[in-house]
Amino acid sequence: MQLPSSAALGEYADEELIKRLPGFTNHYALVNGVRLHYVAGGSGPVLVCLPGWPQTWFSYHPIAAELAQHYRVLIVDIRGMGSSDKPAAGYDKKTMAQDIYELLRHLGIEQASLLGHDIGGMVAASLAFNHPEAVEKLILADGAHPSQGLVQMPMLPAPGAFGAKMDDQQPYVWWMAFNQVKGLPEQLLAGRFHLLLDYLFAYVMLDEGKMSAFDRAVYAAVYNEPENIRAANAWYQALGQDMADANTYGRLAMPVLGLGSHVSYSYLQMSLPYVAENVQVVGLLDSGHYMFEEKPAAVLAAVRGFLG
Numbered sequence: 367m368q369l370p371s372s373a374a375l376g377e378y379a380d381e382e383l384i385k386r387l388p389g390f391t392n393h394y395a396l397v398n399g400v401r402l403h404y405v406a407g408g409s410g411p412v413l414v415c416l417p418g419w420p421q422t423w424f425s426y427h428p429i430a431a432e433l434a435q436h437y438r439v440l441i442v443d444i445r446g447m448g449s450s451d452k453p454a455a456g457y458d459k460k461t462m463a464q465d466i467y468e469l470l471r472h473l474g475i476e477q478a479s480l481l482g483h484d485i486g487g488m489v490a491a492s493l494a495f496n497h498p499e500a501v502e503k504l505i506l507a508d509g510a511h512p513s514q515g516l517v518q519m520p521m522l523p524a525p526g527a528f529g530a531k532m533d534d535q536q537p538y539v540w541w542m543a544f545n546q547v548k549g550l551p552e553q554l555l556a557g558r559f560h561l562l563l564d565y566l567f568a569y570v571m572l573d574e575g576k577m578s579a580f581d582r583a584v585y586a587a588v589y590n591e592p593e594n595i596r597a598a599n600a601w602y603q604a605l606g607q608d609m610a611d612a613n614t615y616g617r618l619a620m621p622v623l624g625l626g627s628h629v630s631y632s633y634l635q636m637s638l639p640y641v642a643e644n645v646q647v648v649g650l651l652d653s654g655h656y657m658f659e660e661k662p663a664a665v666l667a668a669v670r671g672f673l674g
Contacts, residue, residue: 378587380405380449383424389434394449397468400456403449404442404469408434411502412475413673414466415441418484418509419598420563420589422448424581425483428662429669436670437479442466444489446597448588457600458607459511463492467500476500479673483507483658485601488608491641494622495615503673504618507625507665508655510637511615512608516542532570532654534629541566545602552592552599559589571654572628581659618642623672625665627653646672 376382380392380403390407405423413433417425423441426433433439443450445462456462466489470478479502482490487509494501495511523538532538544551555562563582567574588594617640624634624647631649638645648668653661 375587378584380423383427383584387427387430390430390439395469395472397472398461398465400445400451400453400465402442402445402451402465402469404440405430406438406440407431408437408439410437411673412470412478413437413439414470414478414480414490415439416444416466416480416482416486416489417441417447418482418486419601420559420566421484421585422588424448424584425656425658428658429666432662432666433669437673440469440473440478442469444486446594446600452593452597457597458604458611459488459492460496460608460611462489462601463496466490466493467497470500477502479503479505481505481507481669482509484509484655488512488601492608492611494618494620495612498618498620501620503621503623504642505623505625505669505672506634506638507657508627508630510624510634511612511641512605513612513637514609515637516605516609530568531572532629537629542602542605545599548599548603549596552595555589555595556592557590559595560586563589567656570629571656571660572652573654573660576659577656578659615641619644621672622646623648623668625650625657625668627651627655627657629655 384392390405393404395402415426423443426441445465446452480490487506491511494504524536527533527536528538567577621644622642624638626634626649628651635647650657650661650664
């Protein structure tokens, strides 16, 4: 199945969405055997931004314009996301990182800083591990490279810890298991993805009202398609390979910044020093997982302070 046409997506098509970001333009590049969609704007040192699940490049719109005042910003729909290709394989983060590395080479960029959120943070970290010479600085926003800690996640929630909001002491991330299932999620959610989005935003955000009705409609328009659900779930189904790859990596030498929400701050504080030599961790403790929407000013302050 092909991605819906721009006409079918209407106001949620990339060609329309980009109009909300003056100075940014849509682009496509064939790299590593896949066609990637990305948007670009601004000038200066290069900052590559990688989004997470279940969003697209549009998740950066609350901070993109400000970033573009200081950096050349490239926001990429990673393999399987948005208007990028959704092949049958290649969703391990090492392959997805190679996509981004070859995009940089395609654009003649020798070195860039990376900002990755959620799954995008996994890909950004993998790029730093596999091509450290191409990464000046690394920012991980509520996302880091998969590690063996994933297998310690409980199958059942702790008693009393599974409520309307994620428990920051005993978080229960049920979708990590749900997205492992092949074939069924796309049957259940095709054309109904807004139901998952509304639940997820309410559960993992402290103020779900910061995720606008328009933003929700943008993501629903993309993820309503069975093929897009299948591709996004493949990011999770590759976690076993990602953990195996992690066992082969040394520690990162470039500066690393972790941006942690109220749920992930303690985890990033504990885990990042094991994989990187030069680490800062900033806690956005008054924000949930979707921090670009909840606390854009705090994110911008931390990113600009780190990148200089």
